[in-house]
Amino acid sequence: MAGELPSVEACLERYIPASDLAEVKRILYGGEARKLNLPDAALSAAQERDFELQGYGFDAAPEQLRRPRIVRVGLVQNKIPLPTDTAVAVQVAALHRRIEEIVEVAAMCGVNIVCFQEAWTMPFAFCTREKLPWTEFAESAEDGPTTKFCQELAKKYNMVVISPILERDEIHGGTLWNVAVVISNSGAVLGKSRKNHIPRVGDFNESTYYMEGNTGHPVFQTQFGTIAVNICYGRHHPLNWLMYSMNGAEIIFNPSATIGTLSESLWPIEARNAAIANHCFTCPINRVGTEYYKNAFTSGDGGKAHHDLGHFYGSSYVAAPDGSRTPGLSRICDGLLVVEMDLNLCRQVSDKWNFKMTGRYEMYAKKLTEAVQPCFTPNIIRE
Template sequence: MAEATFESVESVLEKHLPPEEYDKVRNVIYGRECGTLELNPDAVEHAKKHNFQLKGYRMSADAEELRPPRIVRVGLVQNQIVLPTTEPVAAQKEALGKRIESIVDAAALCGVNVICFQETWNMPFAFCTRERSPWAEFAESAEHGPTVQLCQQMARRHNMVIVSPILERDEGDLLWNAAVVVSNSGAVLGKTRKNHIPRVGDFNESTYYMESRLGHPVFQTQFGRIAVNICYGRHHPLNWLVYAANGADVVFNPSATVAGLSEPLWHVEARNAAVANSYFTCAINRVGTEMFPNEFTSGDKKPAHKDLGHFYGSSYVSAPDGSRTPVSLLLVSSAPTCSPLCPCRASRGQRTASWWPNWTSTSAVR
């Protein structure tokens, strides 16, 4: 398990390399450097008051003579649960709802146009336990449930598109790992579901839900064409490819993944997808360690335990040219990652054309 005191690869390099060497090494590893975005002082103060952090970055492009830039600010939220998993379901959902509202308020002050939360953001990631109760009670309607209603209110209030990954219960009483897309006018544009379900170690998700039957939808919003590739789908290159074939400008990857096998891959997969498919990618992970009331095992010869592992955060955005925002692994007090990015039109990168859109990115870490 990664040490909680290890903030990021960048911080270690910066600490131990002379400035000139650090800049060269960083550019070789991560591509051209992203500029820092100046954040609204009111947003910074709001974040401080509510105990989370904001970070902002800019991805820009050369100005064109005939076409004005289209700036899009994208917010990524990496967060940890608020109450212990032993608290009543209603109390846990209410606390997370209030938490996310305060984060969205800060994102609005930063001018964010599209915000995406982490996988099943309004509950603990309890699928490792294989228990029905109480975790199935967190499931709700993607179209009419209390969580989508909250998101509709926030979207209308802030003129913001919201991507809300939840545990869905459909009209046939089946559960799905889903993401609801709410327009900046508060209308539900649609939903997508997790295409690939892990059956590895403690990721016992197929106990609760199965693979999506909805394909690879792309949603037209006022700020561009967006898609949502939920968590485990990032391991499958053809999954990313179909979103490109369907016209996505930006693909979000809301996740819940822990140290171990996935961490070395985490910094590569979404970035590689951006390069291979000529769109922007936004990788989002939760933070913290979630302890459950009962011990569980997963038939992998490991002793019984009460946690899935440590969620290491490290949310970031990648551009089609391979450049990437810095990451923040985890903060003990977790923080939202509100990333304003600006893709004007779908950037096809300097590899394939002589232009690509401007991006700016702000990040919040809870």
């Protein structure tokens, strides 16, 4: 039953004979990712605080003219700690506390860039189609309480913080957006990236709340590397990944909220494929658990009204430009995935496969421009 299997990897470890396991992992994951030696203090803090802690590394070949560019990223997945009908401010405070204790462990593990899940300060309540109290979770991206909280974390731990929240934009009539705020390790707000593609699938009724983002495909130059944020449903759109890559992203984070019955078989493929196609690292993050709502809602499919959206299956992982990937975090527990990567791997794989050179982008730019015109006629050859 959805929600009960702790992780696919644990299942493989348990049932595949040891003699075959390495080969199975090579075929499924592109080889076994190097395990990181994480500090004992971090491992025991994670255990005490009841979250999974895993660490892996991706290496690049030594080069003569460039030094290795090593960065450690931290991916955080978590359940909402309180029921969804708890007072808004109390829920936000509890999530801040939960993240604070996970980020402290990330700092012990030497994480340079940490990213939280989509809309991390709230339940993923858009399924309900009710406005209150959910719109009350929205905050200013520039100086809301969550951004201030993240600025403190960033300064304290010298860490870049990616904070995906529900944004209220007071300058533009109090409009709502699904945004990721990027905070530099200096504590300054570097900028924000709004969700470009809004789902119209299943109970993901997000279009009731906010519009497609208008910030394009910003890439943020940080001390640790050039990063971008492709929020959730954007991962189904190869051109979205491509544009972040065109702007120079070496690591693309994908904070998400998605459920087993809808997308679990797509999850291991899409971000990994994007890493391969764009010669970059991708970091999909999904929340965990099942969130219940007092008022039942329907799915508009003739089925019975229900009180939850489904099981958020976690399984956050990192994919490398060579197509290899880490195991996923648990499907059911909170977790922190620490991944060390040498960013030199991006150009090394690009020089090997040459997708940026062979992509024929000018041909597609021209053809796509034609294809979106109302007078377009598809090029179909018939007998």
